[in-house]
Amino acid sequence: MKAWLICSHCVVVLLALVACTKPPLESEIFLSVTSFAELAGWRDDQHSIALEAFRRSCAKPLISKAPIVVLRSDWSLPCAATANIPRDDDTAARSFFETWFTPFSVSASAGTDGLFTGYFEAELRGSRQKDDRYRYPIYRLPDDHVSVDLGRFDRSLEGRHVVGQIDDGILRPYHTRRAIDSGALSQRGLELLWLDNVIDAFVLHVQGSGRVILPDGTVVRVGFAGHNGLAYRSIGRALIQRGALKRGKANWGDIRRWIEANPTDAMALLAVNRRYIFFRELKGEGPIGGAGVALTPRRSLAVDRRLLPYGAPVWLDTSWPNDPERPLRRLMVAQDTGAAIRGAVRGDFFWGYGPKALAFAGKMKSRGRYYLLLPRDAAKRRVGS
Template structure:
């Protein structure tokens, strides 16, 4: 699940945005130094459950030289001691894990300008029914990345565009837009041998793209794991925002609601999906997965997608938000930033990965809470942020 996928989050976040009358100021991350005692629920979480995710990120971060910058998270050298200490904590040792974080990291409350409240949503690994060949009810293709698709990291050309990407194809020496979702659905890529698999439901395929990865259960019962491998570069339009613009109350728009609406409205449901011109391509995943944008397998309940224009991948973050599933009504937990998403924008914004299966799908589909986040910076990086204010 890389920059690729436009998370279910975007479906609901867009609906909320449609109800905002005034244009907000440009996003700006503001950090306020805090203490672990300031984190709501910190004493009740088991931070050892986040260590496997952190260690996966450490393996990526520590590949760089000590002076390599990691955004607000300092330099690679700042991570060597925390990562070494994390590797020494025995699995499930709650006390040692807590001591590690309280010794090697410093929490900073994140704000967008002066706004400390943001939106927190969820995603999961989807399940579909399909086949490696077309036939019977399996008529909806999942396409591999086309060879003529060109992705461009604009930050390599203009520092002011860091984190921004576009995609298209080259025609007559120029980069031009790629086919839209509607054009691809109408057959723009047919006959090129790009079909990775065929599934039995177009709505499931649409929401697979929203989630970014999934398992296609084949007729013999085996599973084909698929994940993001690029997108067509067309702008992402949140279908939740479209419905909100038509008068549907924004607070009703969750993923289950959108699925029902599409199913209940026949051609209008298809037309709603076609309002989004973005289309993503898939590849087969081997081994552990799904994979996040940092290149590591995501950890259910502990990996989060963030806007890496503000939050570096690999950074631990504390989330305090409402939870429609937990009996307490709150989700207060340590996550690790390991993924991104086109709909995940802003300094106080995260999409929380809940894993695979019906429970994960239910939790992610209903997750849409306002809340706050604290970024845990290594002590070396924290020292450069200045004293507590």
């Protein structure tokens, strides 16, 4: 019997709680139609690179429901038209986007200004076998892991899930990070790989994907397979609240140095983030974003999936990490999401992998705005509504 039937009583209670506490998504995001002429720096971008990222989304077009409706058919003509655009031709690529899309200014109730952070594909050292060096496991998705699709019970909750485990016919919260790090999943054959550094392992959980270099030099890509259903909490914010770090000096480099200087407190600090990620081995291109396609460095953007449609181009207008006077304006594609990415004007910039990507991602906390490019047919329905 399926777990969602076993736990129907639990789900009814959860539905009632969600219905009472969640405002309608339409009240969280506002769109205002504009023109490409209003997009600062639009003509200066390398649109052909963004087009390559968009082509990846065309291979897996997704529908989007309220608050922004995009049908699968809305992608058909634009995606077909990409076949006629020469690669590396920025002028043709720019004309393509101007022909097939309509830009909308995005705002929340507080306005158009929002926060843009960065993330990267972690690079780690690991092994398929545990030994004295490789001691920190990353786990596959356990077989007792249950994800309940609330949309099966109430269409207004489509896309929302509750994660847990079945215990004597009752849906209970899944193990916390502290419990898993203390051995809750050991001796079950769930270890995917063993890593050589506990801090790097935590970074992998935060980033959601990574490249693991094995002792023989082979590179294994791992990606997100699921999570334990518990809320993400920033350990940087926790250190600020404790007075261990100062606001504005709590990027990933600062956090890592604090952990390395306080090794006896490391596990307790990491346990502050109760969310735990499970992984799978990836074949082919990667990393794979939430939209199910390979991400493109410096062109893929993680957004709040509840509010913005996957696959949509987004004109980003922000600043470079640690340099608020240097504009960072370019065409991105919404291809990923994250636990901390919440809100109408909130994005996470994918920088790629390697030391430079880590440096940019760790320092990026830029204010800015963006414009959503809706495919022509979806835009007509939106403006006409």
